Structures are given as structure tokens and as C-alpha cells.
Amino acid sequence: MRTVVVLAALALTPVLARAQRITPxxxxxxxxxxxxxxxxxxxxxxxxGRTTESIxxxxxxxxxxxxxxxxxxxxxxxxxxxxQENLRTATVYTCERVGNESVEGVPAVxxxxxxxxxxxxxxxxxxxATATGLILRQEEDMGTDDATGTTHMSIRWDYSNVxxxxxxxxx
Numbered sequence: 018m019r020t021v022v023v024l025a026a027l028a029l030t031p032v033l034a035r036a037q038r039i040t041p042x043x044x045x046x047x048x049x050x051x052x053x054x055x056x057x058x059x060x061x062x063x064x065x066g067r068t069t070e071s072i073x074x075x076x077x078x079x080x081x082x083x084x085x086x087x088x089x090x091x092x093x094x095x096x097x098x099x100x101q102e103n104l105r106t107a108t109v110y111t112c113e114r115v116g117n118e119s120v121e122g123v124p125a126v127x128x129x130x131x132x133x134x135x136x137x138x139x140x141x142x143x144x145x146a147t148a149t150g151l152i153l154r155q156e157e158d159m160g161t162d163d164a165t166g167t168t169h170m171s172i173r174w175d176y177s178n179v180x181x182x183x184x185x186x187x188x
Contacts, residue, residue: 043112046128049145053152054096057179063171072182079182086182109133120144120153120173136161151176 039047057074070081071089078089078096091099112130119125125144132139141157152174160167 039110040112042114042128043110043130045114045126045145045150046112046130046143049143049150049152050100051097052150053174054093054100056151056176058151059175059179061173064168072179074179074181077181079185081182086185088185103134107132107134115142117147118144120146123153124148125153136163149176 054073058072060071060073062069062071072079072086073093076093078091078093079086080089081087110130110132112128114126115129116127117124118127124147126147128143128145130139130141130143132141137159138161139157139159141155143152144154145151146153154174155170155172157170157172158167159170
């Protein structure tokens with residue numbers, strides 16, 4: 018469960034950098050990451066052919082592990098704190114607006130980004146809804162300086178009709 022929480026936090030890493038270096042073209046990525054943390058959502062993270070679900074609502078995050086939902090120890094505040102740490106420690110951060118596409122019929126602006134942070138290098142493509150400024154989808158390739166390989170992760174978010182999973186106490 019902790020691994021999924023860490024992966025979810027790392028998934029936002031490509032959209033973060035030191036505040037003093039955020040260029041105007043990168044600002045929508047940073048704003049979308051903050052907004053995504055604070056907005057109730059259902060997310061699906063696919064990595065290595067395995068998909069994990071999470072739901073964030075009311076300040077709590079729930080993660081489905083082996084078919085059972087559990088409340089994560091990571092809160093919204095923890096996620097925002099992690100974001101601030103990523104902002105503080107990023108050494109390289111670039112991004113580019115590359116066009117417009119739709120994600121499941123929702124118009125979105127597409128960005129690519131590259132980040133290097135504490136020995137991790139990540140390249141991502143991120144779709145941000147034009148109407149809401151929320152992240153809809155992200156494709157990310159992440160690796161380390163020691164060349165142990167690259168991991169591909171696909172994440173998609175849904176912000177409609179979000180509820181805490183049944184059987185897990187409401188926040």
C-alpha cells in the first residue's frame with residue numbers, strides 16, 4: 018500500500034520544480050497538480066500490466082490492494098508537503114505545451130515535461146482539461162541515474178461522482 022502512495026506522489030513529480038524557476042509555460046502543470054491533490058477524484062495507475070485504483074475525497078485517500086479498499090496513511094496535507102519537497106529538491110525541470118487533444122471527449126491541453134530530482138529522471142506527457150484545469154491523464158517514463166531500467170506508468174483521473182469506497186470508513 019505504501020508503494021502505491023509513493024508512486025502516486027512520484028507521478029506528480031514531473032509537474033513540479035523549484036518555485037523560482039517555474040516558467041509561464043510550466044505554471045499550468047504546477048497549478049493542475051495542486052488542484053488535483055485538493056479535488057475529490059478516482060484514479061487508475063497502470064504499471065507493468067497491473068492497475069491499482071485510488072480514491073481521494075474529504076482529505077483522505079483510499080487505495081485498492083488485492084481487491085480490498087484500505088485508507089492510506091497519506092493525507093492531502095501529506096501530498097501537498099511532498100509536492101513542496103519536490104519543488105525544493107528538483108534540479109532540472111522543463112516543459113512544453115505541445116497541443117490540444119480530447120480525453121474521453123473532454124477537451125484538453127497537452128504538455129510534455131522532464132524532471133530530474135534526487136537521482137530520478139522522468140519524462141511525462143500530461144493532459145489538462147481546458148474547462149477545469151484538472152489533470153485527466155498522464156503517461157510517464159521514470160528511471161534512475163544508475164541505469165537500472167525505466168518504468169512506464171499510465172494514470173487517468175475521473176472527478177465526477179466520487180465517493181469513498183463501500184466498507185471503508187468515511188473520512
